[in-house]
Amino acid sequence: MPKKKKIKKKKKTKIQKTKIQKTKIVEKKTKVFNPDEKPEIKKIKKQPTEKRLYNVKDFVVYPKHGVGKITSIEKATIGEIDVQFYKILIEKEKLTLTVPINQQSKLRPISSINQINKCISILKTKPKIKRTMWSRRAQEYDQKINSGKIYELAEVVKDLNKNTDIIADQSYSERQLFEKAYDRLKSEFEAVLKISNDDVQKKMDKALGRLQISDSTE
Numbered sequence: 001m002p003k004k005k006k007i008k009k010k011k012k013t014k015i016q017k018t019k020i021q022k023t024k025i026v027e028k029k030t031k032v033f034n035p036d037e038k039p040e041i042k043k044i045k046k047q048p049t050e051k052r053l054y055n056v057k058d059f060v061v062y063p064k065h066g067v068g069k070i071t072s073i074e075k076a077t078i079g080e081i082d083v084q085f086y087k088i089l090i091e092k093e094k095l096t097l098t099v100p101i102n103q104q105s106k107l108r109p110i111s112s113i114n115q116i117n118k119c120i121s122i123l124k125t126k127p128k129i130k131r132t133m134w135s136r137r138a139q140e141y142d143q144k145i146n147s148g149k150i151y152e153l154a155e156v157v158k159d160l161n162k163n164t165d166i167i168a169d170q171s172y173s174e175r176q177l178f179e180k181a182y183d184r185l186k187s188e189f190e191a192v193l194k195i196s197n198d199d200v201q202k203k204m205d206k207a208l209g210r211l212q213i214s215d216s217t218e
Helices: 002-032 101-106 113-124 134-145 150-160 164-169 172-193 197-208 211-217
Strands: 059-062 066-078 081-090 095-100
Touching: 059 081, 066 172, 081 101, 095 101, 113 150, 113 172, 113 197, 134 150, 134 172, 150 172, 150 197, 172 197
Parallel strands: none
Antiparallel strands: 059 066, 066 081, 081 095
16 A cells, blocks of 8 residues: 555656646746847848958859849848848840849959960860760769859860861750850950950850861961
């Protein structure tokens, strides 16, 4: 009989403990939803500040879209936070991007003339022939195009370049990637060298040894 009484006492203590735990949880919940406490977001008045690197009319490169021109620098209030951002026009794609100034690390300035000259020397070299599956190579080329790195872009143009007499041997997906890389590179050449579209194309095609240019120059 005394053994049974001890078991009953233990059960009571467990029930008491669970009641105490429940009351503590209720107290915590009431503290979280206390209407007198101010939410932290109200203390933030401006976005994390970063020094502005670019000005209106500057050319910049956004990796996934290529060369763009800053058309304006604007302000807006989003959730009681003042945000400054660039408006960037990507003319080739007829697209306007909105990039917050505290995310300007996604942008890069356009290349220097020395970098453009190095790209021309890359275009003059022989293409690298890889024996891997096209799907894998296509993925690698696409990553290079969207990396925003001009030397990688020049390598894609050089590797996918085909002379005009064998253009039929190039698959549709190869041609698409080539044209995408070629147009991206050409737009940066235009912005840096400040010459016409036709002159840039002649310069690039001459470096690539495309037959159309070699025929017209002879």
